[in-house]
Amino acid sequence: PATDAAELARPATHPSEPINIEARATDQRIDVTWAAPESDGGEPVQGYRAFAFDTDGLLVGICDTTANGCTISGLANGAPVTVTVIARTAVGDSPASAASPAVTPATVPGAPTGLVAVRGNGTITVDWVSPESDGGSPITHYRVTASAAGRPDVTCESTATRCIVSGLVNGTAYRVQVNALNSMGVGVASNLASGLVPAGPPSAPRSLAITTRTSKQVALRWKAPAVLNGAAIVDYTVQWSTRKASGFAPLRDPRSPVTTASFTRPRTGVTLYLRVIAVNGAGQSVATAPITVPAK
Numbered sequence: 001p002a003t004d005a006a007e008l009a010r011p012a013t014h015p016s017e018p019i020n021i022e023a024r025a026t027d028q029r030i031d032v033t034w035a036a037p038e039s040d041g042g043e044p045v046q047g048y049r050a051f052a053f054d055t056d057g058l059l060v061g062i063c064d065t066t067a068n069g070c071t072i073s074g075l076a077n078g079a080p081v082t083v084t085v086i087a088r089t090a091v092g093d094s095p096a097s098a099a100s101p102a103v104t105p106a107t108v109p110g111a112p113t114g115l116v117a118v119r120g121n122g123t124i125t126v127d128w129v130s131p132e133s134d135g136g137s138p139i140t141h142y143r144v145t146a147s148a149a150g151r152p153d154v155t156c157e158s159t160a161t162r163c164i165v166s167g168l169v170n171g172t173a174y175r176v177q178v179n180a181l182n183s184m185g186v187g188v189a190s191n192l193a194s195g196l197v198p199a200g201p202p203s204a205p206r207s208l209a210i211t212t213r214t215s216k217q218v219a220l221r222w223k224a225p226a227v228l229n230g231a232a233i234v235d236y237t238v239q240w241s242t243r244k245a246s247g248f249a250p251l252r253d254p255r256s257p258v259t260t261a262s263f264t265r266p267r268t269g270v271t272l273y274l275r276v277i278a279v280n281g282a283g284q285s286v287a288t289a290p291i292t293v294p295a296k
Contacts, residue, residue, distance in 0.1 A: 012042030027107035077136030106136030109187030121200030170230030199230030201283035
């Protein structure tokens with residue numbers, strides 16, 4: 001009983017400091033949590049105050065709460081802060097807690113700009129300019145997404161400002177966009193580049209045949225390639241040589257996708273060898289097998 005009376009008569013003191021301070025950064029704010037002091041000094045804890053300090057030790061934010069956590073807002077993205085917390089009772093404030101590890105408010109990056117996309121053979125090569133803002137957290141990489149109606153998206157990732165999206169279907173119209181990524185997530189998408197149709201050179205023309213042959217004139221016909229490879233045929237080139245396997249030179253003929261040709265023999269009195277090459281917007285095919293035109 002005497003001991004109990006002494007305990008009752010003992011005056012309350014300041015609480016000890018809050019413990020286990022944790023801070024998580026988001027966009028222009030930090031969410032802070034902690035555990036209650038090990039001792040309340042004999043009076044119930046009535047509330048807490050959290051302080052955010054920049055790297056120079058300047059106070060940049062405060063939040064008050066009766067719970068074991070609060071949010072400090074209005075902070076600058078990209079500027080690291082540490083947090084301390086005090087507990088408050090009717091007697092007074094506790095000492096400040098140990099500082100939390102530094103955290104940096106940030107958001108996702110802005111949009112890449114200057115998007116340039118060039119089609120290739122089953123590919124699209126994309127270049128861009130880095131965003132004006134990294135959101136306060138360094139950009140870790142970029143993601144390019146190529147999409148087409150009725151087909152799954154195809155992506156490529158790069159730490160540079162160029163990426164080649166491969167595995168695309170020639171002859172299919174794609175649109176592409178770029179996102180920058182940082183520790184906070186996927187950033188704002190770039191402008192959209194659309195109407196990109198990958199294509200490759202066509203296969204060789206088929207069924208080359210002589211339709212007319214005189215000592216001075218030759219006429220040919222053939223069929224279009226079996227595989228256009230994503231781009232329409234814009235021209236055929238007829239080549240000639242006096243040797244079956246080498247020395248081929250183009251005949252001068254108008255640029256045309258027509259599958260016939262008529263021309264004066266480039267050389268008379270000798271056997272000629274003729275072949276045809278198809279041309280589309282992505283390049284030229286291999287040549288047909290040579291056809292023989294006798295001297296007479």
